[in-house]
Amino acid sequence: MYNRDSRIVITGIGLTAPNGNDLKSYREALLEGRSGVVAFTTRYLGQVPAGVCNFDENKYQRPSARRKGTRAGSIAIYCANESVRDAGLDWTAVRRDRVGVYLGITEHGNVETENEIHELARFGNDTSVWSNYHNPRSIANNPAGEVTINMGITGPHLTLGAACAAGNVGLIHAAQMLRLGEVDIAVAGGVSESIRSFGIFASFRSQRALAMHEDPAKASRPFDVGRTGIVVAEGGGLCVVERLGDALERKARIYAEIVGYAINSDAADLVDPLAARQAECMHLALSRAGISPDAIDIVSSHATGTERGDAAECEALRSVFGDRSSLSINNTKSLIGHAMGAAGTLELLGNLPSFWDHMIHATINLDQPDPSCALPQIVANHSRTADQVEYILNNSFGMLGINSALIVKKVPVELGGYCG
Amino acid sequence: MQEIEVRDLLVGLLQRVAGSDGVPDSLDDNIPMHEQMQLDSMDFLDLVIEIRKETNVNIPETDYKNLTSIASLVAYITPRVG
Numbered sequence: 001m002y003n004r005d006s007r008i009v010i011t012g013i014g015l016t017a018p019n020g021n022d023l024k025s026y027r028e029a030l031l032e033g034r035s036g037v038v039a040f041t042t043r044y045l046g047q048v049p050a051g052v053c054n055f056d057e058n059k060y061q062r063p064s065a066r067r068k069g070t071r072a073g074s075i076a077i078y079c080a081n082e083s084v085r086d087a088g089l090d091w092t093a094v095r096r097d098r099v100g101v102y103l104g105i106t107e108h109g110n111v112e113t114e115n116e117i118h119e120l121a122r123f124g125n126d127t128s129v130w131s132n133y134h135n136p137r138s139i140a141n142n143p144a145g146e147v148t149i150n151m152g153i154t155g156p157h158l159t160l161g162a163a164c165a166a167g168n169v170g171l172i173h174a175a176q177m178l179r180l181g182e183v184d185i186a187v188a189g190g191v192s193e194s195i196r197s198f199g200i201f202a203s204f205r206s207q208r209a210l211a212m213h214e215d216p217a218k219a220s221r222p223f224d225v226g227r228t229g230i231v232v233a234e235g236g237g238l239c240v241v242e243r244l245g246d247a248l249e250r251k252a253r254i255y256a257e258i259v260g261y262a263i264n265s266d267a268a269d270l271v272d273p274l275a276a277r278q279a280e281c282m283h284l285a286l287s288r289a290g291i292s293p294d295a296i297d298i299v300s301s302h303a304t305g306t307e308r309g310d311a312a313e314c315e316a317l318r319s320v321f322g323d324r325s326s327l328s329i330n331n332t333k334s335l336i337g338h339a340m341g342a343a344g345t346l347e348l349l350g351n352l353p354s355f356w357d358h359m360i361h362a363t364i365n366l367d368q369p370d371p372s373c374a375l376p377q378i379v380a381n382h383s384r385t386a387d388q389v390e391y392i393l394n395n396s397f398g399m400l401g402i403n404s405a406l407i408v409k410k411v412p413v414e415l416g417g418y419c420g
Numbered sequence: 421m422q423e424i425e426v427r428d429l430l431v432g433l434l435q436r437v438a439g440s441d442g443v444p445d446s447l448d449d450n451i452p453m454h455e456q457m458q459l460d461s462m463d464f465l466d467l468v469i470e471i472r473k474e475t476n477v478n479i480p481e482t483d484y485k486n487l488t489s490i491a492s493l494v495a496y497i498t499p500r501v502g
Contacts, residue, residue: 064439064458068466119473129473132465 005245008175009411010352011252012087012240014079017346018051018233018336022082026346027353029335030361031383035217036336037231043118043198049211049219050195051233051337061150070112070137071193071234073146075342076103079238080147080187087240088252089185091151100183101144101157102173103238104166104190106340106398108159109138110197143191155183163398164302165263166190167237167344168406172261174241184246189345191236200340204230207271209306220338221365222303222331223310223373230304233337237345247416254416255352256408259391260289266401273309278316278403282393285405286320293321295391296407298354299329300347301363302395303373304338311372313395318375327377328386331363344396348406354389355410356420426475426498430490433470437463452488475501 013023018036020026029036040050057066057074060081066074080101084091116134123129136142144157156177162169167190174188194200204210211229213219220231239255247254262284266274286293299317303310321327332347333339339346354360366380394406411417421429427449434453435443442457453459459467468479471493477500479487487493 062439062441064437064442067437067439068462123473126472128478129469131469132462 005243006179007244008178008241008258009244009247010239010241010255010258010408011247012083012089013255013349014082014086015235015237015346015349016053016055016075016078017235017339018053021053021055023349023353026350030332030350031359033335033362033364033381033383035364037216037220039216040195042195042201043114045198045201045205048201049213049216049231049337051231051235051339052195053234065150068133069146070142071196072105072108072143072191075193075234075236076143076147076191076238077150079189079191079236080151083187083238083240084151089240094185096152097154098184099153099155100174100177100186101147101153102170102177102186102188103144103159104162104168104170104341104344105143105159106163106166106192106194108140108142110199111193112137114197114199147187162404163400163402164338164340164343165396165398165402165404166341167346167348168261168394168396168404169263169344171239171241171258171345171406172263172404175258175261178241178243184242186241187238188241189236189238190342192234192340192342194340195232195234200232204232211305218365220305220334222301222305222334222363223314223369223378224366225368225370227305227307227310229306231333231337233339235336235339235342235346237342237349239345252416253418254411255418256355257411258406259409260285260291260407261405262288263402263404266403268401271399273312273397274401275312275315275319277401278313278395278397279319281403282316282320282395282405285393285407289407291391294324296321296327296393297386297389298351298360298392299327300351300392300394301329301331302397303331304333310370313397314373314375321377323376325376328360328379329375329377330361330379332361334364334366344394344404344406348392348394348408351392351394352408353420354386354392356418358386358389359383360386421498421501423494423498426494426501427490429474430493433467433474436470437466447490449490449494453490454488471497477501
């Protein structure tokens with residue numbers, strides 16, 4: 001069944017980031033340049049800089065349910081409930097079999113497996129201490145499934161493994177399912193519990209790609225010559241996504257319209273990015289949106305603070321956008337770290353308010369730009385104002401060479417567009 | 421450990437398994453636990469694992485059917501925990 005109403009909009013937002021547990025506080029922190037990166041103690045490695053969230057786990061979930069589930073599930077439940085509440089949906093009247101849950105994740109199961117192996121070692125490898133909840137906690141659909149159980153959603157639920165492109169991919173999949181008429185409402189975005197896994201940190205360190213700094217708030221430094229790697233963060237960003245016609249019918253407040261997107265693959269290397277494919281991905285998203293690069297006002301960059309990754313994206317951005325001065329490029333990871341599966345969504349959501357407050361948050365910790373990243377459009381260290389913001393392009397790339405670009409457009413107030 | 425200590429330990433483990441909100445204040449030791457709180461078979465297995473970790477008492481599956489109440493668990497664990 002193909003629904004002709006193919007225009008897709010975001011009408012609700014729920015998030016938890018290392019520097020905010022709702023859009024308002026998160027946006028304020030981003031505009032003020034307030035980092036959410038702190039010193040965090042992780043198993044075996046000691047203190048590392050990390051983005052840590054402090055939302056109330058029991059706001060929507062009973063402690064007994066939380067024990068059976070996962071941190072990713074807990075983050076997802078918080079964000080999903082917040083997004084539905086924010087969307088103004090009459091949840092009791094919503095057909096739950098027509099709701100889909102699509103959550104992007106970078107990885108899942110590492111946290112639970114590491115914890116069980118830790119316990120196993122503590123008890124002399126006696127497997128009788130291995131949790132009977134390990135399987136439901138560690139299966140790949142866990143975070144999305146926990147949302148359906150918590151909210152009584154009987155439509156489809158999926159977690160979409162897409163490395164660090166996953167936050168965009170969750171929203172893209174939602175748009176696709178809505179256009180296909182598979183669901184009427186999607187709760188979509190990305191989540192990450194990755195800081196709870198020492199292995200994530202240890203592997204980045206083995207790659208010589210783990211950021212370290214005596215001041216945690218200064219550890220995440222994309223584009224800066226003094227960067228030392230990635231700051232891992234946890235978090236979640238979930239949106240209520242629906243067809244424009246449905247949103248108009250219920251007079252919903254609309255944050256943005258998803259007008260273009262693309263996903264492609266480098267087909268080249270496990271970890272090294274490829275600027276040419278990233279540029280192709282952005283061009284494809286622009287083509288699907290029916291706009292030229294000149295229409296984009298803000299690029300929310302993916303850059304993670306690694307030498308090759310930052311340089312590749314800057315090369316791609318240079319090739320797509322040139323040196324047009326009316327463009328602004330920023331980087332949210334400098335403020336919250338790399339929220340892995342949630343990164344794409346959180347970085348998009350942190351920039352959405354630019355449609356109505358005409359402010360562009362900065363890339364902090366950019367003291368001395370790496371010459372290979374010295375794009376003139378990068379908003380460095382201090383937020384700035386913009387005359388107008390009509391289109392935002394959000395980049396999210398990941399290991400195994402997965403690239404994604406998502407383009408959102410401001411919705412006019414007369415159609416329900418949010419105005420702050 | 422004395423019986424009272426084992427009981428206190430068990431109630432603590434129950435709260436861990438069923439959540440701080442899941443264990444009633446007035447537990448009757450002689451009534452099956454699942455009749456007094458939401459405690460399904462997975463929760464019971466979770467409790468068995470926690471008992472193993474805290475007391476080193478490994479409860480074989482054949483004994484589960486006789487261990488439905490706090491009193492029966494206390495009577496079972498106390499002589500084995502030493």
